Amino acid sequence: MITTKLIPRTPEAVEPPLLIKTLLAQSLRYEPHREIVYRDLFRMNYVEFNKRVRRLANLLTKLGVKPGDTVAVLDWDSHRYLECFFGVTSMGAVLHTVNVRLSPAQILYTMNHAQDKVVLIHEDFLPILTAINEQLTTVETYVILSDNVYTNLNATAQLPAGFSCEYEAGLRTESDEYDFPDFDENTWATTFYTTGTTGNPKGVYFSHRQLFMHTMGLSTFVCGYQAVPFTSVADVYMPITPMFHVHAWGFPFLATMLSAKQVYPGRYEPEILLKLLLTEGVTLSHCVPTILTMLVNSPVAKQVDLSRWKVIVGGSALTKGLAKAALDLGIQVYQGYGMSETAPIMTLTQLNDSERPLPIDEQVDYRTRTGRVAPFVDIRLMDDDGNFVPHDGHSLGEVVTRGYWMTQGYYEDPERSKDLWKGGWLHTGDVASMTPDYWLLIADRTKDVIKTGGEWVSSLDIENLISQLDGVGEVAVVGLPDERWGERPNALIVQKPGFDLTTDGIRQTLHERIESGHLNKWYLPDHILFVTEIPKTSVGKIDKKRIRSEMKDQILSA
Structure with missing residues (x-):
């Protein structure tokens, strides 16, 4: 370690901690x-x-919450949730954003593990609470959140046993004076749980300093x-990513800091999303490809002007087919990349001076890339032996990262935390070039x-190719075991309404790409199945x- 000269410290000088307040x-x-704004039910400044x-x-x-205690929230995206982002954390308590799409057994595990x-x-x-209530070990009381109080000002929610109050009624009884204290910026602020392929959900956690630095x-x-071009305080922000999912990607903290207009849609329904988009003048959102596909395919979307709407897509790859469909409607789409453990932003689409003037069709390649590395984030590529791979646009390696807002590990899980930070770098499990x-x-x-056959084939590349074929609404590609080649690609396709696609037709188009030299023969799926819906995780x-499990059973039984 090098020897440096530290600045002199003045005992009277104050260096405020980096806190959410x-x-x-x-x-x-x-x-x-x-x-x-909350739906068409509530608005405030x-x-x-x-x-x-x-x-x-x-x-x-009043309910007994002290600094260090954990407060859980199960809600749709709402102004109440936004209030918890700041109110719970700024008093020194920990906010647990519960993933309501997990199974009741998984929700029970996370709430007990977090000690809500x-x-x-x-x-x-x-109904979820009814199923697990008797098995919760640390919960002392509940507050009910009801939308009925906004439609009927005289309405009062009926309190089930064990509930202290209804949220709005509870707020009305309290003073609007509260002096949020100073405390160590490394104080635990939030926690939530991410599911993996095996074992119980893993609890990730973030400090005030980490969330401040992420903001x-x-x-x-973005500014x-x-x-995301021209993002500023003049934008109107509406999340279409659940607030329980990595703090809605951190944008509520940023929008609040900027005092930008914010719109919260509650439960996601295409009609209400499009209504809010138009009536409230929404200009900036983020969502997973599933939601964007649902909106793009909505008949209403083709009848309105969406040219002011900028959408960041993350969670899964933004295919070129979906990007083109959105751009055809005037929606400006961009790709983002991150994970629960990284708070989450690691990359976003960023077009520089030479890329920005390109015709929109030529920009599709850039907009569907994973993105440029975010400021203050260090991303490297690492091979299986722990060596760094050159950033030449071709060499592949696992994405490893460091930054000011990466989680320190998994709560009460030292072994998986150690694996996550093996060698002093956070390991993402993603393979990439740079x-x-x-x-x-x-x-x-x-x-x-x-x-397959000694070649490494990207399922995302195949999905990109198939997504651009006429009539393809959604596509997912997975590898399945093959005695001769080790693995072979297989595809699930959801077709758009009004089309009559066939397996032979898809194959013929892909064969033409192979013969013209635009597609490697290894990329042709062995099986192509048409389905009405592609299976999704709890976060879309x-x-x-x-898919691998179900498709394998389907193919074997065919």
Whole structure:
């Protein structure tokens, strides 16, 4: 370690900690009268929002929440959730954003493992609570979240046994004065659980410092370097990624800091999403490909002007077919990349001075790349022996990373934490190449790369090719065991309404690509099955583990 000269310290000097409450404070400085909207049910400005955040902190204090305690939330994307992002964390408690799409048994495990003390739960999820309530070991009380109070101001939610109050009624009884304290910036702020292929869900966790730095990095990338062009305080933000999923990718923290108008859609329904998009003037969203596909295929989408809408797609690869369909509707689409363990932003589409003027058709290649490396993130490629792979746009290696906002590990799971940070780098499990100008090009997940005839074939490349064929709505490609070749690719396809695709027709088109030299013969799927829906995980990603299992059984029984 080198010897350096440290700056002199003045005992009286104060260096404020990097806390989430500091992000909240900015919302009152510049545009305090901008609105936060929940569906067509509720709206407020940032002055009222700040008061409600403090009322929430007082309510939780009355319910016995102390610094270090864990507060769980089960809700749709809402203003209430946003209030918890700031109110729970700024009082020094830990916010557990519960994945409501997990099975009741998995939700039970995560709530007990996180040691939740108080639970805020939307009435839609009460059946889940009924199924697991008697097995919860640390929960002391509940607060019910009801939308009925917004449609009927005199309505009061009926409180089930064990509930302290309804959220709105509880806030009304509390003072809007609360002095959020200073504390160590490494204080635990949030936790949530990510599912893997084996074992129980893994608890990741983040400190105030990590989330503050993530917000700064995101702000620098999207506002400074224009990773999403012209993103600014004038944008109207609406998440279409669940707030339980990696803090809705960190954008609620950024939008609040900027006092941008925010719109929260509640439960995702194509009609309400498009209605809010138009009536509230939404200009910036993020979602997984499944949601974008649903919106692009909606008949309403073809009848309205979507040219002001910028959408960041992540969670799964943005195929060229989906990108072209969105661009044809005027939607400006971009790709983002990250994972639960990285808070999540690692890359975003960023077009530089030479790429930005290109015709939109030529930009598709760039917009569907994994993205350019985000500011303050270090990404390398590593081979199986732990050696770094050159960034030449061709050489493949596992994506490993470091940064100011990466999780330290998995809660109470030292072995998997050690594996995650093997060799001092966070291992993603993704295989990629990187260009000299910092474009990351994900080839596949390590477990999804298809090893056939001595060649490594990317399932994402095949999906990209098939997605561009007329009539293909969605596609998923997986490798299945083959006695001769080791593995061979196989495809599931959902066709668009009004088309009558056939296996022979798809094969013929792909054969033509092979004969013209545009496609390697290894990429031709052995089996092509048409389905009405492609299996997804709890956060909307294509579930390739399930597809491999079900497809293998289908093919063997055929």
